[in-house]
Amino acid sequence: MENLEIAAVLREMADLLEIKGGVNPFRIRAYRNAVYTVEEYATPLRTLVEEGADLTELPSVGNEMASHIVELVTTGHLSRLVELAAEIPRSLVTLIRLPGVGPKKARKLWDELGITTIDELEAAAAAGQVAELEGFGEKTQGKILEGIVRYRARQGRFRLAEVDELIRPLLDWLRTDDAVQHVEVAGSYRRRRETVGDVDILAISSAKQAVIDRFLAYPQVLRVDLAGETRATVHLASELQVDLRVLDEQDAGAALVYFTGSKEHNIALRRRALERGLSVSEYGVFKLAASDGVEPQEDADLSTTGRELGERVAGRTEQQVYESLGLPWIPPELREQRGEIVAAERNELPQLVSLEDMRGDLQMHSDWSDGKNTIEEMLEACVSRGYEYFALTDHSQALAMTGGMDAEKLARQLAAIDEIASRHPEIRFLRSMEIDVLADGSLDIEDGMLERLDLVVISIHSRFDLSTADQTRRLVRAIEHPASDIVGHPTGRIIGRRDAIEFDLAEVLDCAAENHVAMECNAHPNRLDLRDTHMMEAKKRGVPIVISTDAHRVAELDLMSYGVEQARRAWLTPGDVLNAGPLEVLLSALGRI
DNA sequence: GCCGTTTTCGGCCCGACTGTTTTCAGTCG
Numbered sequence: 001m002e003n004l005e006i007a008a009v010l011r012e013m014a015d016l017l018e019i020k021g022g023v024n025p026f027r028i029r030a031y032r033n034a035v036y037t038v039e040e041y042a043t044p045l046r047t048l049v050e051e052g053a054d055l056t057e058l059p060s061v062g063n064e065m066a067s068h069i070v071e072l073v074t075t076g077h078l079s080r081l082v083e084l085a086a087e088i089p090r091s092l093v094t095l096i097r098l099p100g101v102g103p104k105k106a107r108k109l110w111d112e113l114g115i116t117t118i119d120e121l122e123a124a125a126a127a128g129q130v131a132e133l134e135g136f137g138e139k140t141q142g143k144i145l146e147g148i149v150r151y152r153a154r155q156g157r158f159r160l161a162e163v164d165e166l167i168r169p170l171l172d173w174l175r176t177d178d179a180v181q182h183v184e185v186a187g188s189y190r191r192r193r194e195t196v197g198d199v200d201i202l203a204i205s206s207a208k209q210a211v212i213d214r215f216l217a218y219p220q221v222l223r224v225d226l227a228g229e230t231r232a233t234v235h236l237a238s239e240l241q242v243d244l245r246v247l248d249e250q251d252a253g254a255a256l257v258y259f260t261g262s263k264e265h266n267i268a269l270r271r272r273a274l275e276r277g278l279s280v281s282e283y284g285v286f287k288l289a290a291s292d293g294v295e296p297q298e299d300a301d302l303s304t305t306g307r308e309l310g311e312r313v314a315g316r317t318e319q320q321v322y323e324s325l326g327l328p329w330i331p332p333e334l335r336e337q338r339g340e341i342v343a344a345e346r347n348e349l350p351q352l353v354s355l356e357d358m359r360g361d362l363q364m365h366s367d368w369s370d371g372k373n374t375i376e377e378m379l380e381a382c383v384s385r386g387y388e389y390f391a392l393t394d395h396s397q398a399l400a401m402t403g404g405m406d407a408e409k410l411a412r413q414l415a416a417i418d419e420i421a422s423r424h425p426e427i428r429f430l431r432s433m434e435i436d437v438l439a440d441g442s443l444d445i446e447d448g449m450l451e452r453l454d455l456v457v458i459s460i461h462s463r464f465d466l467s468t469a470d471q472t473r474r475l476v477r478a479i480e481h482p483a484s485d486i487v488g489h490p491t492g493r494i495i496g497r498r499d500a501i502e503f504d505l506a507e508v509l510d511c512a513a514e515n516h517v518a519m520e521c522n523a524h525p526n527r528l529d530l531r532d533t534h535m536m537e538a539k540k541r542g543v544p545i546v547i548s549t550d551a552h553r554v555a556e557l558d559l560m561s562y563g564v565e566q567a568r569r570a571w572l573t574p575g576d577v578l579n580a581g582p583l584e585v586l587l588s589a590l591g592r593i
Numbered sequence: 594g595c596c597g598t599t600t601t602c603g604g605c606c607c608g609a610c611t612g613t614t615t616t617c618a619g620t621c622g
Contacts, residue, residue, distance in 0.1 A: 026595080100620070273606090282608075
């Protein structure tokens with residue numbers, strides 16, 4: 001059982017316990033905390049279980065969660081969930097995915113109307129039965145019906161690059177309004193997560209209502225979900241959800257921290273604040289009033305609303321907010337509660353790699369295979385981006401439909417490259433190729449030709465369905481080939497379209513480290529492969545990373561920023577990224593010189 | 594259920610908006 005599946009079971013436990021009601025809310029929260037840990041963990045927990053490792057070492061995993069995980073890995077099911085499902089229909093958890101329906105309402109729908117599925121809920125709402133229930137009404141019933149339609153049609157998360165395109169004109173629309181002093185996008189977009197569920201926009205203004213009005217008047221707004229005095233939520237025509245919050249300038253820093261998240265990072269900050277007698281919200285950092293007689297609430301009170309606040313100590317800038325908590329400013333890409341607060345406290349935050357550090361691009365295609373531009377056009381585009389070197393990596397013959405090259409065609413290309421390179425001393429031209437790794441792990445070109453290349457990129461483009469063991473063997477054999485330098489888009493995933501191939505990440509990374517082979521972070525926003533957590537694992541195991549665009553046309557060379565952002569999320573410094581350094585260091589790390 | 598520079602009990606993050614309430618519960622982020 002894989003981590004995501006384990007997490008899904010634990011999440012279902014939490015949902016069912018919540019629907020059941022009368023359960024200690026902190027017990028439910030404990031399940032949700034464990035879900036986060038399991039989802040974020042880079043290596044399969046199944047391997048930890050097989051090694052007999054102590055799972056309670058993991059954050060938010062105690063004896064109970066550890067035994068749950070062991071049971072799931074070894075038996076494939078969780079007896080506690082089976083017991084719970086005998087009391088509460090499991091399908092009720094789908095109801096709370098609907099907007100406006102939470103655990104309490106789901107429970108009521110089941111108790112009063114015997115509803116357990118979305119289909120049954122739709123029928124009951126259409127018949128007007130839902131509005132009759134206490135705590136429900138006509139509006140709620142209508143909202144549920146709309147929500148069901150959207151639930152069935154929903155598109156899922158948006159890729160970061162799509163959101164970039166959708167959100168830029170909206171930002172321009174807001175910025176041209178006089179009432180708006182400043183606009184910034186927060187949320188997972190600012191943390192540069194590979195996909196974004198909804199977009200959080202933060203506006204600074206003293207005329208809040210005017211900003212809300214401007215936002216609601218944006219031509220691409222398809223429907224308004226809610227609109228208050230300081231916040232509004234809309235769906236754009238693209239179905240992308242956008243939340244706007246309008247705040248005073250003095251609150252900008254606290255608000256930006258709050259809305260950038262992640263949720264887990266914020267919770268950790270607030271816990272830290274409480275330890276210091278402070279309270280953090282989107283309105284600032286406040287001293288807590290002396291808490292003489294704090295009356296403990298009986299269960300269900302999840303919030304600390306009503307706590308007496310004292311003097312405000314920070315809020316205008318993010319720096320101030322972190323400083324008030326005894327921390328240096330933390331880059332948004334690191335705010336995932338993966339140890340950044342501890343590192344910040346010790347002043348050990350990494351100096352993250354940036355786009356300006358990049359000195360070359362190590363995967364791109366020309367019209368010799370499936371690229372759209374000539375070799376010389378690609379070269380000139382690299383020069384204009386200020387690169388010191390670049391690698392041209394047209395496909396090998398196994399990808400016939402791309403015009404992949406056999407030995408004879410490669411020989412002709414190398415001759416053409418020599419001629420072009422001789423006219424362009426301003427950049428170092430690396431003769432390279434993206435060579436297919438065949439199903440058995442052999443490379444798709446004669447060894448004799450490999451010797452004529454400066455750099456060899458090896459990639460999997462077929463047989464994505466091999467077993468974990470076979471796929472691991474395949475990659476290990478290819479990496480062990482003495483000519484191999486870089487594994488291109490190692491997991492082969494296409495975000496939202498094709499799953500990653502299955503292999504033993506630890507074994508492959510260790511093999512790469514041993515053989516001086518680098519792993520690529522493919523910067524194309526559809527791939528982002530390796531992903532952030534995998535790169536963290538690679539760094540831990542001493543495997544160098546390269547960031548390449550895999551450009552098939554000149555314009556795609558600009559996708560480099562997406563790769564760099566993912567590398568930043570993986571805590572990588574310029575020293576961890578080979579093509580952020582001088583060519584000699586790169587070639588030496590790959591065992592070329 | 595988890596956790597520990599106020600450790601093995603007693604805590605556990607904070608606020609806005611909506612709809613249905615006649616003073617607030619539920620949901621959401």
